[in-house]
Amino acid sequence: MICFFHKSHKSHIIAAFDSKKKGSFTLSIYSFKRLSQMARSALDEMSDSGAFLRTASTFRNSISRDPNSQFPVESGRYHLYISYACPWASRCLAYLKIKGLEKAISFTSVKPIWERTKQSDEHMGWVFPASDTEEPGAEPDPLNGAKSIRELYELASTSYTGKYTVPVLWDKKLKTVVNNESSEIIRMFNTEFNGIAENASLDLYPSHLRAQIDEINEWIYIGINNGVYKCGFAKKQGPYDEAVKQLYEALDKCEEILSNQRYLCGNMLSEADIRLFVTLIRFDEVYAVHFKCNKKLLREYPSLFNYVKDVFQFPGMSSTVNMEHIKRHYYGSHPSINPFGIIPQGPDIDYSSPHDRERFSS
């Protein structure tokens, strides 16, 4: 789905174009009264029909191998701000680790639970700990001494009115946000840094698979990656029911593909797998309960469950999964869904246990 924004004086209009129904351009038009000052949090991204609608990212620059570009590849110049809780940020961290970019690109994780970002308003968002020891896994901002991700966006642009999301790819030299859209950051990490990446030969978006990866990404994004959020943030039964239907159709389709081959595009790991993994690893621990995705658990899909363990055990991947941050974030940061912030104890799955996926390797 592609969303087009029209900014009028009083409201934002979004026309949603569903590429699956070719030709039906104005599938739906939503009047965004509540978004008239732009969404400040995912919890506000709601259409009048009670469906969750994600707004587009704002900073869309690219790091390039071209030395004359605005953001050229340079070891040590860029920094990735993440939350271990966030699936979109985690896919960037996964690339950073599995491509061997740790020496070239530094990274910092924020605290898992959203807090007030300013005394002067009510905004709740990502904040840094005050010290290295306050929150294991999270660190104070080493570059700008910022207290929150919001502060970074405000440093980068005085006129920014969008959401204060992670990931943020930061340029230390120009002191600005290069890009805050994970689907673009992972593509840069895959190719642009190959001159300095320790694992440059790993190509997760090879030219012969690009069309297939793009096609798979689209229905997995709609049905699963964003689909779980549509289940969880729906404010009416109809949009929830529709999101659940799409989610389980997509999961069933993945199960079928993965019962015949090791990965989504055959027998090599690709971008499509990393994008699916970050949602599936959160599924039974969080989405099944918190987002009401409980028609079937991941553990009840034999191929998908073993596949998640397989990807988790790919060198570098397990270090990108901090289940404590994941659980504390979701259950602790959405009071409209879980008002008392109680964190369920289970199921505590061991993703490092043996899997059966090697049978597909030649």
Ligand SMILES: N[C@@H](CCC(=O)N[C@@H](CS)C(=O)NCC(=O)O)C(=O)O
């Ligand atoms: N399009 C963005 C989405 C990132 C995103 O939604 N991040 C969430 C965390 S999972 C966030 O930071 N939300 C802050 C908020 O909603 O205020 C991407 O893929 O990079």
